[in-house]
Amino acid sequence: MAAVLKFFDAIGRRTAKGFDEWGFGASLLAESVIWVFIGRFYRQPVRFSHTFAEMMRFGVAALPIAMLLAATIGLMLAIQSLYSLGLFGAQNFAYIGIALSVTREFSPLIMGILIAGRSGSAIAARLATMTINQEVDALQVMGINPVRFLVAPMLIALVVMLPCLAMMANLVSIGSAALYVSASLEKSLGSYIYDTLQILKTDDVWHGIIKSSFFGLLIGLIGVMNGASVTGGAEGVGRVTTRSVVQAITAIVISDMVIGYLSTH
Amino acid sequence: MALAAPEPETFWKPSVEELASRPIVIEVDHLDWSFGARQVLFDVTMKVHEGEIMVIMGGSGSGKTTLLRHLVGLMPPAPGKVKLLGQDIGKLKALEKLELRRKIGVAFQFGALFSSMSVAENVKLPLRELAHLDEKTMDIMARLKLEVVNMSGFGGLMPAELSGGMVKRASIARAIVMDPKLVFLDEPSSGLDPIVSSALDDLILRLREAMGISVVVVTHDVESAFKIGDRITVLDRGHILACERPEQIRVNPNERVQNLIHRRSEHVEVDPEEYLRRLAGD
Numbered sequence: 001m002a003a004v005l006k007f008f009d010a011i012g013r014r015t016a017k018g019f020d021e022w023g024f025g026a027s028l029l030a031e032s033v034i035w036v037f038i039g040r041f042y043r044q045p046v047r048f049s050h051t052f053a054e055m056m057r058f059g060v061a062a063l064p065i066a067m068l069l070a071a072t073i074g075l076m077l078a079i080q081s082l083y084s085l086g087l088f089g090a091q092n093f094a095y096i097g098i099a100l101s102v103t104r105e106f107s108p109l110i111m112g113i114l115i116a117g118r119s120g121s122a123i124a125a126r127l128a129t130m131t132i133n134q135e136v137d138a139l140q141v142m143g144i145n146p147v148r149f150l151v152a153p154m155l156i157a158l159v160v161m162l163p164c165l166a167m168m169a170n171l172v173s174i175g176s177a178a179l180y181v182s183a184s185l186e187k188s189l190g191s192y193i194y195d196t197l198q199i200l201k202t203d204d205v206w207h208g209i210i211k212s213s214f215f216g217l218l219i220g221l222i223g224v225m226n227g228a229s230v231t232g233g234a235e236g237v238g239r240v241t242t243r244s245v246v247q248a249i250t251a252i253v254i255s256d257m258v259i260g261y262l263s264t265h
Numbered sequence: 266m267a268l269a270a271p272e273p274e275t276f277w278k279p280s281v282e283e284l285a286s287r288p289i290v291i292e293v294d295h296l297d298w299s300f301g302a303r304q305v306l307f308d309v310t311m312k313v314h315e316g317e318i319m320v321i322m323g324g325s326g327s328g329k330t331t332l333l334r335h336l337v338g339l340m341p342p343a344p345g346k347v348k349l350l351g352q353d354i355g356k357l358k359a360l361e362k363l364e365l366r367r368k369i370g371v372a373f374q375f376g377a378l379f380s381s382m383s384v385a386e387n388v389k390l391p392l393r394e395l396a397h398l399d400e401k402t403m404d405i406m407a408r409l410k411l412e413v414v415n416m417s418g419f420g421g422l423m424p425a426e427l428s429g430g431m432v433k434r435a436s437i438a439r440a441i442v443m444d445p446k447l448v449f450l451d452e453p454s455s456g457l458d459p460i461v462s463s464a465l466d467d468l469i470l471r472l473r474e475a476m477g478i479s480v481v482v483v484t485h486d487v488e489s490a491f492k493i494g495d496r497i498t499v500l501d502r503g504h505i506l507a508c509e510r511p512e513q514i515r516v517n518p519n520e521r522v523q524n525l526i527h528r529r530s531e532h533v534e535v536d537p538e539e540y541l542r543r544l545a546g547d
Binding site: 044133137142144 | 337338339359360363364365366367369371373374375377378379380390391394395397439449
């Protein structure tokens with residue numbers, strides 16, 4: 001009996017902690033939005049220079065690895081599409097699956113996972129270290145709101161830069177797939193691109209852009225939530241960093257499935 | 266030929282009457298605080314006057330840092346009341362609290378300098394974020410404050426390149442850059458050798474003389490407390506044992522006060538059964 005009670009007690013505690021964390025995340029988001037709009041009136045603006053620096057760090061600095069992944073994904077999709085459609089003699093329609101899956105699914109998802117690993121962990125580690133070193137306390141006692149100074153620029157940067165990376169990934173993935181497919185089917189590159197543009201609708205591209213913006217927000221909030229809740233020194237920093245990456249990737253994959261279902265039904 | 270020892274610098278200290286006639290800048294009223302079931306502050310009441318150096322002294326785990334966090338508004342003063350510059354910080358809205366904090370400066374125990382910024386950028390940060398001055402004026406002000414703490418020429422270094430004493434001094438420069446009315450220093454001499462520690466004490470006294478600020482120093486360094494404090498508050502297990510002038514503290518009849526200033530450890534009887542019960546979490 002005691003073991004059963006202990007089990008339910010543990011579940012209850014974890015559930016309450018989960019609600020607490022998401023409540024904290026929601027309050028961070030609300031506070032960031034408020035500071036973006038009213039900060040200037042209270043002489044505490046969200047600085048463009050900080051936001052720009054974060055954009056460079058999260059977006060531009062990630063371009064080489066992001067584009068390498070995008071090109072590989074495009075090639076992989078092309079190889080698999082030609083193989084699977086070849087079983088039915090439908091290789092000529094490979095461009096449909098590639099174009100739609102890249103813009104609607106693969107670019108936002110892969111860029112989300114990449115940035116969760118690269119920047120989500122960096123956000124959690126940075127905030128955790130700052131919390132442990134009392135740098136966040138120092139900001140507070142100086143009269144500088146840490147959400148306005150640290151969190152809002154990161155969230156803006158991720159919400160803006162992840163769709164930019166996803167757009168670039170669309171171009172690179174479709175481009176690399178086009179090269180492979182056109183060479184394999186001895187089709188001209190121009191006609192492959194023309195067919196792709198015919199099949200793609202603006203809605204498909206928007207679907208990917210909005211989704212990647214949402215993933216950016218998730219990565220930022222999860223990183224900040226974990227970083228701010230650090231306890232226990234250097235070991236704690238490692239723990240929240242790992243936790244942040246795992247949670248962000250899980251949240252991205254689950255929300256991707258939910259958004260995918262909702263948008264097609 | 267023997268070298269003559271340099272004359273120690275002497276500093277002015279206000280008299281009891283002079284201090285009492287000045288306005289109160291910090292008022293703590295019946296403050297209690299608990300971490301879960303463990304109470305760490307018991308009915309703490311104290312006042313600090315304008316221009317006074319108040320030292321809060323106590324051993325490890327006495328509640329000094331918790332009290333300091335309440336004084337600077339990092340913890341909500343409930344139950345109890347903390348007034349800074351006449352404003353009850355428990356009743357202030359978030360934006361009003363930010364405004365009040367512009368008038369105080371805090372130097373943390375380990376400096377809390379931003380590791381990604383140079384020393385000068387650290388000192389300029391409050392000016393950049395709160396004062397909205399042009400770059401040249403900020404440079405001049407940061408340089409002046411670094412000179413005050415004997416750190417001129419080190420502005421370009423990163424915090425990781427500084428010694429422990431320099432980190433503390435840079436942290437003090439950042440705390441005073443907005444010309445605050447109140448400065449809080451958390452363990453300024455911890456981890457420093459006696460010479461650097463003594464120089465830091467002189468710096469605190471010089472700052473009070475030059476800027477007329479009120480200073481609250483949290484420390485467990487007895488020598489430093491007696492050197493700089495106009496009054497010393499002795500905190501022990503969350504209780505204030507005494508709040509008096511240094512010369513009165515020296516002759517205070519309380520055994521725990523005497524133990525603290527003479528660095529005598531208390532003999533504590535450990536009951537093995539009780540200890541094992543606590544270990545098992547019963």
